[in-house]
């Protein structure tokens with residue numbers, strides 16, 4: 741009985757390690773719009789220009805109530821609201837192609853894009 745319980749605990753531990761390492765492997769991107777008329781998408785401190793296809797976690801900091809952050813591309817169209825400010829976390833799967841991000845009310849000046857290969 742004790743041996744069974746120990747084996748179960750060991751299995752649970754192994755499963756936990758697997759889950760933690762699997763989630764840690766998802767690369768993090770940071771999207772920011774505002775407070776001025778700027779919108780950026782960065783990996784670390786570098787502006788994103790190209791990425792490998794796959795799963796990403798994107799933390800959006802929407803710093804203004806007149807701007808928003810919209811990301812569009814193959815299989816994806818996600819946005820924050822224009823009014824609400826805040827931090828939003830998206831988990832997305834990026835596919836090969838070109839992705840664009842804009843602030844909807846100011847899409848002609850607040851925009852960027854990157855390629856996924």
Ligand SMILES: [Cu+2]
Pocket residue numbers: 777806807808843844845846850
């Ligand atoms: Cu804007």
